[in-house]
Amino acid sequence: MLSMIIANLRRRPTRTVFTAAGIAVGVATIVALLSFTQGLRNTAAGIAHLGGSELSVFQANVSDPTASVLPLSLVSQMQSKPYVASATPLLLMIESIKSEPGAVVFGADPRGFFTRRLVLISGKNEQQAGSGGRGILVGERLASHLHLAPGGALVVHGRAFRVEGVYHSGIFYEDSGAVLPLAVAQALTGRGGETTSVAIDLASNARASTAGKAIERDFPGTQVISTTEQALRAGANATLISKAILVIVVIALIIGAIGVTNTMALAIIERQSELGLLSTVGWSPVRVASLILGEGIAVSVLGAAAGLLLGVVGGDLLVRALGVSTYISPSFTAWGLGRGLLVGVAIGVLGGIYPAWRVTRMQPLKALSGT
Amino acid sequence: MNDSGAEVDVEHVQKRFGKVSALRDVTLQVSSGEAVGITGRSGSGKSTLLALIGGLDRADQGKVLIDGQPIWRRRHPAHARREIVGFVFQRHLLLESLSALVNVEVPLLGSGMRHGDRRRRALSLLDEVGLAHRSAHLPSQLSGGERQRVAVARAIANEPRLLLADEPTGALDSATSERVLDLLFGLRDRLGMTMIVVSYDAALGPRTDRTITLIDGEVVQDTGPAHTVGSENVKPC
Numbered sequence: 390m391l392s393m394i395i396a397n398l399r400r401r402p403t404r405t406v407f408t409a410a411g412i413a414v415g416v417a418t419i420v421a422l423l424s425f426t427q428g429l430r431n432t433a434a435g436i437a438h439l440g441g442s443e444l445s446v447f448q449a450n451v452s453d454p455t456a457s458v459l460p461l462s463l464v465s466q467m468q469s470k471p472y473v474a475s476a477t478p479l480l481l482m483i484e485s486i487k488s489e490p491g492a493v494v495f496g497a498d499p500r501g502f503f504t505r506r507l508v509l510i511s512g513k514n515e516q517q518a519g520s521g522g523r524g525i526l527v528g529e530r531l532a533s534h535l536h537l538a539p540g541g542a543l544v545v546h547g548r549a550f551r552v553e554g555v556y557h558s559g560i561f562y563e564d565s566g567a568v569l570p571l572a573v574a575q576a577l578t579g580r581g582g583e584t585t586s587v588a589i590d591l592a593s594n595a596r597a598s599t600a601g602k603a604i605e606r607d608f609p610g611t612q613v614i615s616t617t618e619q620a621l622r623a624g625a626n627a628t629l630i631s632k633a634i635l636v637i638v639v640i641a642l643i644i645g646a647i648g649v650t651n652t653m654a655l656a657i658i659e660r661q662s663e664l665g666l667l668s669t670v671g672w673s674p675v676r677v678a679s680l681i682l683g684e685g686i687a688v689s690v691l692g693a694a695a696g697l698l699l700g701v702v703g704g705d706l707l708v709r710a711l712g713v714s715t716y717i718s719p720s721f722t723a724w725g726l727g728r729g730l731l732v733g734v735a736i737g738v739l740g741g742i743y744p745a746w747r748v749t750r751m752q753p754l755k756a757l758s759g760t
Numbered sequence: 761m762n763d764s765g766a767e768v769d770v771e772h773v774q775k776r777f778g779k780v781s782a783l784r785d786v787t788l789q790v791s792s793g794e795a796v797g798i799t800g801r802s803g804s805g806k807s808t809l810l811a812l813i814g815g816l817d818r819a820d821q822g823k824v825l826i827d828g829q830p831i832w833r834r835r836h837p838a839h840a841r842r843e844i845v846g847f848v849f850q851r852h853l854l855l856e857s858l859s860a861l862v863n864v865e866v867p868l869l870g871s872g873m874r875h876g877d878r879r880r881r882a883l884s885l886l887d888e889v890g891l892a893h894r895s896a897h898l899p900s901q902l903s904g905g906e907r908q909r910v911a912v913a914r915a916i917a918n919e920p921r922l923l924l925a926d927e928p929t930g931a932l933d934s935a936t937s938e939r940v941l942d943l944l945f946g947l948r949d950r951l952g953m954t955m956i957v958v959s960y961d962a963a964l965g966p967r968t969d970r971t972i973t974l975i976d977g978e979v980v981q982d983t984g985p986a987h988t989v990g991s992e993n994v995k996p997c
Contacts, residue, residue, distance in 0.1 A: 399857065668841075
């Protein structure tokens with residue numbers, strides 16, 4: 390049976406290649422979109438652990454965590470709680486770098502753990518020494534995109550800052566952004582006495598879930614983000630994107646299945662005599678249908694394999710070509726690739742079912758005469 | 761006659777295609793191991809009768825029994841076809857993308873035979889029709905006569921007890937036709953199967969035990985040993 394499936398696919402190479410290519414595009418789209426979703430999740434998770442903190446506190450019920458506004462006085466109140474080891478304020482500045490609007494500039498306390506934990510790759514951290522004011526620290530991804538190095542200049546909110554150093558933190562948001570002293574950031578944005586969030590390091594005996602509930606209870610109007618799921622829920626936009634991607638995946642599945650159905654149905658009409666002959670020589674309708682279904686699945690697996698490759702390479706290239714790598718970093722997981730493959734096979738199964746069913750209804754004599 | 765051939769009973773069979781009556785109250789019997797020729801003009805119902813006997817179509821009225829059982833009442837007609845009937849058509853109907861060997865192997869798929877055994881059986885069948893040396897060739901690389909011989913090998917792959925041939929030499933020149941008929945009747949003699957051959961070919965007559973003539977869907981002549989020796993059952997036209 391397998392040799393017949395392979396022979397039949399090889400008999401019409403153009404049709405096989407075009408069908409597989411159609412499926413490949415669908416699977417590639419799905420793989421790329423899933424990688425973007427995963428990247429989005431990773432990015433969202435980053436906001437929960439800014440500065441390597443165990444949890445972050447934001448204003449409750451905001452459309453996006455970056456729109457949060459908290460009074461700076463909360464920081465010392467939180468610091469006094471027994472379950473908090475350390476608390477540091479972070480003022481998030483969005484779209485403040487014209488050339489990289491996706492980059493986030495963090496206004497951070499120079500003596501807080503956020504600034505202290507930045508690992509300098511080049512230059513110096515003068516903010517920690519208290520001499521900051523005209524200086525800015527730049528994340529390695531942003532530095533790479535803008536070709537910045539210590540001594541260079543970066544304009545934030547219309548004001549030029551000298552690049553003191555380039556850092557690495559391992560957190561997408563931070564490495565794609567820059568860090569200014571909190572006071573400077575507050576002055577730039579006109580948000581004196583305010584912060585966007587408070588990054589919290591917990592006491593050694595405290596649990597994140599328990600402490601999170603305690604903070605939300607002790608400081609009404611705040612929400613605590615300590616997990617990826619919470620981060621995704623907190624960001625209405627991220628949720629929206631995830632749902633939109635799900636819809637696109639389903640649409641790709643339907644379009645792919647219709648394509649395979651169409652191709653296989655045409656193949657059946659063309660091959661009536663051949664299928665009638667198989668029935669004549671004793672193949673049961675189920676066996677003939679299995680051949681058709683098998684061909685549909687085989688061409689889908691071919692398409693899916695090509696689609697996986699295309700999705701991985703194309704997703705990365707697309708992000709680079711569009712210059713949106715500061716917003717999205719595609720992340721490919723085994724489960725994401727597996728889902729792409731599953732969708733490809735599902736396209737073959739769904740697309741082959743109707744033609745295979747038609748084969749079971751075929752009268753051998755009519756099929757033999759091609760009527 | 762050999763007992764390994766199937767018995768065929770056609771009882772008062774009628775078949776219509778729209779307003780056209782293809783077969784009208786056809787009744788005939790074919791004994792085990794008998795070789796029967798069916799002749800008649802184009803449109804006389806020869807191929808329709810063969811298709812009904814082989815279970816490729818159903819009669820509107822009447823019964824077709826193989827060894828006393830209706831083929832359509834078996835577990836599935838396709839299984840009955842595999843187990844009992846072998847077909848040879850005017851067009852060889854070989855699968856163009858498959859080699860001669862695999863074409864012969866096709867009816868054996870699903871028979872429960874293992875791959876190696878299937879291959880050996882297909883090769884020995886090709887050897888039987890004198891084409892073992894052409895086993896790897898595609899149908900397009902074979903002559904018309906060779907293709908028909910591959911089709912014959914395919915028809916006997918499952919050791920059928922009833923071989924049905926519909927104009928097996930219709931697309932061949934006279935010399936090749938003779939060789940194909942020699943092959944078919946030689947196989948029938950050796951394997952003892954019942955054989956029904958539809959043909960215009962006058963050369964077929966002397967080779968068969970009986971000849972049935974159809975005109976406008978009716979049996980008008982049935983000659984041979986199933987009837988009184990030396991007599992002919994002739995219906996008025």
